[in-house]
Amino acid sequence: MSKGRFGTHGGQYIPELLMNAVIELEEAYDRYKNDPQFCAELAELFKNYAGRPSLLYFARKMTDDLGGAKVYLKREDLNHTGAHKINNVLGQTLLAKKMGKTRVIAETGAGQHGVATATAAALMGLDCEIFMGEEDMRRQALNVYKMRLLGAAVHPVTSGTATLKDAVSETMREWTRRIEDTHYVLGSVMGPHPFPTIVRDFQAVISKEIRAQILEREGRLPDAVLACVGGGSNAIGAFYHFLGDESVGLIGCEAAGRGVDTFETAATVTTGRLGIFHGMKSYFCQDEFGQIAPVYSISAGLDYPGVGPEHAHLHDIGRVQYVAVTDDEAVDAFEYLSRTEGIIPAIESAHAVAHAMKLAPGMGKDKLIVVNLSGRGDKDCAAIARYRGEELSE
């Protein structure tokens, strides 16, 4: 079995053209991940640029209203650029810089990863090019503007369904065109080894902080940690330091779209099957001949037909439970959290909030739930208004 496996999942299913690039990346990562200088620089960026540690907020009104478990929100939405994406991007761009790369490329779905990459590239003085589905550019025009404002070039991707999966394919193609000076800042715990491990390690700061914060506040570990799962980077970040604690239930919330019994869904673990795509073996939404299925979710960030290989493995061994949350439930949660706590969550994160709303009332008042609020929802306001039949001009 090749490197980078999580059970049967993972691996390096990529063109030979890219093999030396991922080997070089793995070697660089192994060299720097425990290098005191590198770790100090990254810690400094996390603290004084991204604004870490992010708060662990006790949602008192939500807790009272739901009438069960105490609900805490891990406020990744308060990070610079408004989502967890910055953790991974700062780590990878710093690594790219150490490797002597002068240019970074990245895919983006909702635009959050693109904005984060453009931000870090501006900070570190790297050229930056972002690949984004044409359909997503239309849905997230403000983020396109932000990326350009930050000095990045944004290339529309028109192939396939013109969404996140096609943006990943096109960024991979671009990497084969120009490797020498270019690092591909992959945005989630997916793709070929070593990306799933690198991205997880940079996102693991989330669970490291949650653990320390909840121990300080409550003197014990939580009973459940919830996070939304597209590729799965915020989820793996929120779960990682609890994987060894059997008492902590870990729940990944996938996008069911219009429902897992319809074709308009992006719930990969629930509806997909084992396959090989985008460099990894994992679960994918696909037809009987292995053609990757067009997926759908109201959330551009969860609109991906696969899931990271470590999640596939955590599902196989039963350590993480994966549930599907519909558009309707996520939109309700988006509005509920705004109204109840004065916090507008990203529609992606609202999927996890929605499941917490189902879970908390059935749990005792002495139980603790942590919801990873992976991003803020400003970017989604126009789309949610439209979903409710109201036209906004941004």
Add this chain to the structure above:
Amino acid sequence: MSNIQKAFDRGKALIAFLTCGDPDLETTERLIAAMAAAGADLIELGIPFSDPTAEGPVIQAANLRALSGGTTTDAVFDMVRRVRQTVAVPLVFMTYANVVFSYGTERFIRTAAEVGMDGLILPDVPFEEKGEFAPACRAYGLDFVPLVAPTSKGRVPMIAKEAEGFVYCVSSLGVTGMRDSITSEIGAMVGRVRAATDLPAAVGFGISTPEQAAEMAREADGVIVGSAIVDLIGQYGREAEPAVSACVSAMKKAITSGP
């Protein structure tokens, strides 16, 4: 010696590629016969995939046309079974790992051998992952053809030593598709391959004119032409036979005796 190696017996080999089912499988069947008649020594049959990450726009579009027309892996196998009754040139599948894996790797390879295929090329399966595919190929008598690239450098000997059929040398950086010029040092890459194996080395990616084909054939044992043929199929559809035959025969002439 495998059938594929025999394709290189009569001097420089011309390897022609098309995407099965573009625009339909009846056309593919006729084009395979026409390409063989026009001088193709080996034919690569692309099984369409929804997300072909190693392809440029021309072959991406062909994949899309084939899938929109309802082409399936089973229908491709049936087409090959029919075509094998009249066409003798070696045939190699070129597709993506998931097409093979989702069919059931062993079942796919067994069926491919049964219908008369000679080899398999998976551009998203590098040396490190071939253990999942190559043993089944060997068991059923298919050659698992590896790729080497300009970026492979020190990896070439390892890949070439375990190669079967031939070694597919990727001419330059990037995805498949026509290029104005091919700048990589083909000679050096082919030299590294030859130092490690006696198998033939064929060059592909971006060869679209007889001049380029002739230039590559000076260095390598064979030349692979894909996007140039697929582009003609895209233009002429069901009527592509004359144009494709002319292209194949011009390429064959160019690599045999210069353009």
